[in-house]
Amino acid sequence: MTPDAALDRLVRRVSAQVRWRRVEHYALRGFFWASLPAVALLALKGGLGALAPSVAGALLVTGALLGAIWGGLKRTNRADAARLADRAFGLEDRVATALEWAQRPDRTPLVDSLVADATARVEQIQPRHIVRRILPREARFLPVPMVIALALTLAPALPLPSPRLPDFSSGGQEEDKEQRGGSGSLEERSKAEARERLRPPTFEEREFQARSGASTASTAGDLSAVFKDTSLSSQRPDFNSFLKRGDERLKLLEQVDRLPDLASDFTTSQYKMVFRKSKALTGGLRPDQISPQKLKELLEEMERLGRKGGNWQGDVGEGMEALEGGQTDRAMEAMQKALDKMRAQEEASRSGKGLRGGRDNERGGGRGDRRGGEGGGEGEDFGEGEGLLPGKGKSPSPKGEASRRLQANPYDVGVEGESRRGRKDGFDTNMTGRGGPMASRLHYLGVIGQYRKLMEDAITREAVPRDYHTQIKDYFQALDER
Amino acid sequence: MTDDGRVREFVTAFEGLRAEVEKVIVGHREIINHVLMGMFAGGHVLLEGVPGLGKTLLVKTLSESLELSFSRIQFTPDLMPADIIGTNIIVEDADGRKHFQFQQGPLFAHIVLADEINRATPKTQSALLEGMQEASVTVGGVSRPLPAPFFVLATQNPIEMEGTYPLPEAQLDRFLLKLRVRYPAIEELNAIIDRTTQSRQVAVERVMSGAKVLSYRELIREVPVAAHVRDFASGIVMATHPQWADAPDVTRRFVRYGASPRGAQALILAGKVRALAEGRFNVSADDLKTLAAPALRHRVILNFEGEAEGIDVDTLISQIVDGVEASTTQAREPFVR
Numbered sequence: 001m002t003p004d005a006a007l008d009r010l011v012r013r014v015s016a017q018v019r020w021r022r023v024e025h026y027a028l029r030g031f032f033w034a035s036l037p038a039v040a041l042l043a044l045k046g047g048l049g050a051l052a053p054s055v056a057g058a059l060l061v062t063g064a065l066l067g068a069i070w071g072g073l074k075r076t077n078r079a080d081a082a083r084l085a086d087r088a089f090g091l092e093d094r095v096a097t098a099l100e101w102a103q104r105p106d107r108t109p110l111v112d113s114l115v116a117d118a119t120a121r122v123e124q125i126q127p128r129h130i131v132r133r134i135l136p137r138e139a140r141f142l143p144v145p146m147v148i149a150l151a152l153t154l155a156p157a158l159p160l161p162s163p164r165l166p167d168f169s170s171g172g173q174e175e176d177k178e179q180r181g182g183s184g185s186l187e188e189r190s191k192a193e194a195r196e197r198l199r200p201p202t203f204e205e206r207e208f209q210a211r212s213g214a215s216t217a218s219t220a221g222d223l224s225a226v227f228k229d230t231s232l233s234s235q236r237p238d239f240n241s242f243l244k245r246g247d248e249r250l251k252l253l254e255q256v257d258r259l260p261d262l263a264s265d266f267t268t269s270q271y272k273m274v275f276r277k278s279k280a281l282t283g284g285l286r287p288d289q290i291s292p293q294k295l296k297e298l299l300e301e302m303e304r305l306g307r308k309g310g311n312w313q314g315d316v317g318e319g320m321e322a323l324e325g326g327q328t329d330r331a332m333e334a335m336q337k338a339l340d341k342m343r344a345q346e347e348a349s350r351s352g353k354g355l356r357g358g359r360d361n362e363r364g365g366g367r368g369d370r371r372g373g374e375g376g377g378e379g380e381d382f383g384e385g386e387g388l389l390p391g392k393g394k395s396p397s398p399k400g401e402a403s404r405r406l407q408a409n410p411y412d413v414g415v416e417g418e419s420r421r422g423r424k425d426g427f428d429t430n431m432t433g434r435g436g437p438m439a440s441r442l443h444y445l446g447v448i449g450q451y452r453k454l455m456e457d458a459i460t461r462e463a464v465p466r467d468y469h470t471q472i473k474d475y476f477q478a479l480d481e482r
Numbered sequence: 483m484t485d486d487g488r489v490r491e492f493v494t495a496f497e498g499l500r501a502e503v504e505k506v507i508v509g510h511r512e513i514i515n516h517v518l519m520g521m522f523a524g525g526h527v528l529l530e531g532v533p534g535l536g537k538t539l540l541v542k543t544l545s546e547s548l549e550l551s552f553s554r555i556q557f558t559p560d561l562m563p564a565d566i567i568g569t570n571i572i573v574e575d576a577d578g579r580k581h582f583q584f585q586q587g588p589l590f591a592h593i594v595l596a597d598e599i600n601r602a603t604p605k606t607q608s609a610l611l612e613g614m615q616e617a618s619v620t621v622g623g624v625s626r627p628l629p630a631p632f633f634v635l636a637t638q639n640p641i642e643m644e645g646t647y648p649l650p651e652a653q654l655d656r657f658l659l660k661l662r663v664r665y666p667a668i669e670e671l672n673a674i675i676d677r678t679t680q681s682r683q684v685a686v687e688r689v690m691s692g693a694k695v696l697s698y699r700e701l702i703r704e705v706p707v708a709a710h711v712r713d714f715a716s717g718i719v720m721a722t723h724p725q726w727a728d729a730p731d732v733t734r735r736f737v738r739y740g741a742s743p744r745g746a747q748a749l750i751l752a753g754k755v756r757a758l759a760e761g762r763f764n765v766s767a768d769d770l771k772t773l774a775a776p777a778l779r780h781r782v783i784l785n786f787e788g789e790a791e792g793i794d795v796d797t798l799i800s801q802i803v804d805g806v807e808a809s810t811t812q813a814r815e816p817f818v819r
Contacts, residue, residue: 083710097708097764108704109485114763116486 004119007082007095014081014088017131019072025136026071027064032138034063035145042149046157053153085122088130094118270305271342274298278339287329295331296323302338311345312338452476485704489758492698496522496759498689502547505684507540508677509670516661516752516776517544517635519759523751524699525658526614526634528599528649528780532641535663536674541595541635549691550592551629557602559645563609567619584621589613592629592692596636600646607653610634614656631695651739651783658748659773660780662796705754707765710810712750714767717806718774719746722782722799730805732798736788741781748777767807774803 038056045052082096098118101111152158281294299319306313319334455476459469496518503514513529517540520527529537538554545552555566568587574580588594589610599607613619614634618627636657638649654660666674677684720726723740724733733740753769779795788798 079710092762092764092766092768093708093711094762094764094766096710097706100708101706101764108706110489110701110704110763111706113484113486113489114706117763 004115004122006119006122007098007115010085010095010122010125011078011081011099013127014085014130015076015078017129018076018081018084019074021131021133022071022074022076023068024071025134026074027068028139028142029136030063030065030067030070031060032063032136032142032145034059034066035142035149039145039149039152042152043158045152046159056149056153084130089122089125091118091121094121271339271346274302274305274342275339277301278335282332287332290328290332292323292326292328292331295328295335296320299323299331299335299338302335302342305342306338310342312341315341448476448479488701489761489763492701492758493761495690495694495698499544499547502686502689503540503543505686506543506677507536508673509666510536510540510663513661513663514540515756515759516659516773517541519752519755519773520659521631521633522695522698522702522755523658523748524631525748525751526636526656528654528657528660529635529637529663530640530660531637531663532665533639535665537637537663538595538597541593541637543686544635545593545595546686547689548593548695549688550631550633550695552593552595553588553591554595554597555588556597557599557606559601559603559647561602561606563606566606566609567613567621570622582622584624584626586626589619590626590628592631592633594632594634596634598638599636600638600649602647604647604650607647607649611653611656629692631692631699654780655742655744657780659752659776661776662779702751702754702758705757705763705765707750707754711753711765711767711770714806714810715746715749715753715770717810718749718770718803719743719778721802721806722778724785728809730802732801736784736791736793736798737782738785738788739783741778745778745781749773752777771803771807775799 038059041048041052041056041059048055078099079096082099083093085091086093086095094114095118098111098115101107102115104111277298281290281298299316302310303313303316303320306316315334315338319331319338322328322330322334455472458464459472464472499518500511500514503518504511507514517527517529521544529540531537542552542554555561564587566587566589568585568590570582571585572580573583596610599610609619613628613632617630617632618625620626634657639646719741721729721740722733722737722745723729724737726733726740749770750765752773753765756769756773757763757765775796778799782795782799784793784795784798
């Protein structure tokens with residue numbers, strides 16, 4: 001016996017209602033879960049631009065659709081639908097029992113009466129929606145991503161981190177430090193300077209120092225760095241620092257022949273670039289601790305550079321072979337050889353260029369004088385490659401009697417004017433860390449004009465390249481704004 | 483006669499029998515219904531209540547309404563099993579020869595009223611066991627069937643504990659239903675006063691024969707039960723067992739022993755009678771919920787904590803039923819499955 005059509009119809013109707021509610025239910029769930037990546041997408045709309053809201057919307061629609069499909073495809077049991085109808089219409093399990101027993105072989109005679117009774121009751125039922133809507137748990141939290149999504153849509157794009165990969169080379173770190181120095185605290189910068197003083201001079205520093213002659217031995221290191229350093233402009237006025245560094249720069253301005261060769265900046269020197277990378281690679285590591293992959297990359301770069309006329313191709317090839325054989329130490333040696341050749345070739349190519357000529361002579365003279373020993377006279381050697389800053393090798397000050405020392409180095413004098421009378425507080429101008437809360441002992445504004453005048457005289461009197469005029473003036477302008 | 487007509491006849495007969503009993507018994511509609519359900523289901527009913535509530539009168543009236551033999555046994559501590567079942571006695575025939583003859587006890591009746599059953603000793607109480615379960619008694623190695631339909635209605639007083647012997651679990655389990663006769667409401671009390679203090683005598687008619695009762699018993703067994711309703715009954719019974727993995731907390735805490743499978747049988751059988759008495763052709767979950775307490779209250783044995791806390795078994799069963807229904811409904815919710 002088959003159940004009556006009315007019972008079937010009722011069950012189908014209830015099943016359809018169940019399916020529809022499931023579609024709603026799972027669509028809502030899908031919508032919620034899709035809203036999470038949609039919010040993430042909107043948060044990153046800076047990268048996607050105007051496309052982000054559209055993609056997020058599409059994501060939401062897709063999530064809801066997938067949920068709806070899932071809900072619609074779920075199978076509805078006839079018995080469950082019948083029970084639901086029984087409960088909803090107060091049929092006291094008539095429909096479920098009739099449907100179940102109508103198909104059973106061991107059905108009793110009463111089952112016929114049951115089916116007839118159930119059918120009669122079902123036909124009197126007014127169709128209505130009996131399946132209640134069950135909101136998923138996620139629906140409670142749906143407003144949260146929706147509000148966030150709305151806010152993100154209306155708000156301007158969030159700033160994204162720079163997509164540039166960090167430069168792990170030492171040069172890159174130094175550049176970063178420089179960049180940070182502009183906005184970093186005075187303490188951090190002082191610490192960095194202290195570290196810099198303790199650091200043994202690198203080849204580049206030695207090179208620049210070598211350019212300076214014996215007569216300019218009292219000046220320190222990298223002049224390009226001096227001009228690049230605008231960190232003072234971002235700091236509070238610290239006149240002691242200014243005294244120590246500012247006057248030194250002014251003095252340097254008068255020495256035209258010691259101006260840096262900016263044309264041979266680090267970025268234009270193949271050797272220095274490779275040298276920095278090799279230092280970053282090896283930095284304090286044993287050969288067996290060095291990454292073969294990175295070493296290989298470096299060797300490949302050297303090989304590439306060598307194609308343009310370099311004579312270190314053989315060493316690079318040897319290094320590559322050693323690396324392939326797993327002999328990192330041999331590869332390192334080969335790389336060092338190639339580096340030396342690069343350096344030699346670069347120096348040879350630079351020897352005939354503009355500013356180097358005069359200095360080379362002076363440098364030669366300086367070397368000659370050094371053999372004459374320390375102390376006294378114009379030929380005194382105050383140390384090749386050593387700076388004025390504390391901790392940078394030998395003291396640049398001449399040894400011996402005080403008056404003679406002053407005579408020997410006319411720049412080793414303080415600022416003009418008289419020191420005030422009475423007890424003076426001593427303070428270390430070489431202190432690291434933040435300055436104390438005490439007021440400046442000297443009138444900054446009173447002497448800045450004096451230094452500016454000196455600067456203006458210097459750049460007009462001496463042959464300072466015109467391109468540097470603006471830079472120098474900007475530096476003083478920055479000081480003045482303080 | 484069609485099945486539909488048979489059911490309608492049963493409904494009429496059930497209501498007629500109830501109406502006859504109600505001529506004498508005031509109120510207690512539910513108790514009367516349950517007594518009739520027990521009878522038509524082929525089970526036995528234990529009535530519990532304080533003296534004077536009409537328990538005995540109810541059974542006596544029911545017996546008068548049926549064309550069935552009736553016997554009343556007043557249980558006392560000195561009552562012996564032979565006093566109930568019967569015994570072999572020596573009789574002398576016409577030739578003067580003596581021989582043993584079985585003298586039937588009061589148990590050999592269609593309707594047996596075991597009044598104050600808990601006053602008899604366990605030995606005597608146990609004499610009822612075979613008769614109640616097998617509808618036969620064995621005396622002197624000879625098994626003797628009891629008349630059909632056989633229906634035991636026992637009463638007991640829950641207050642007077644002195645000189646009583648609480649029924650053992652095995653004996654209790656033989657009763658299909660245990661009914662608690664409550665004190666009547668004031669309107670019912672007034673009606674009792676009016677009805678019993680006047681000179682007018684109420685005549686109770688015999689409205690149903692034993693054969694009819696047996697045929698209705700057959701009909702009742704044909705009532706179909708849906709699988710989910712049967713599962714509901716099983717769930718209720720299992721939930722009374724503290725050892726069951728899914729037993730509710732109240733069961734684990736207060737119950738020592740749960741209902742036996744007879745409990746589930748009682749639920750379904752009584753449910754079938756109830757369904758048919760309401761003109762329905764199937765057992766519903768509501769039938770089981772209504773009958774859970776009378777069918778299970780004497781089968782659930784409280785532990786010491788339950789006794790000490792004064793836990794009412796009916797309340798406990800109600801909680802169990804609610805819990806099972808909730809879990810079943812939730813588990814079978816077609817929407818989220």
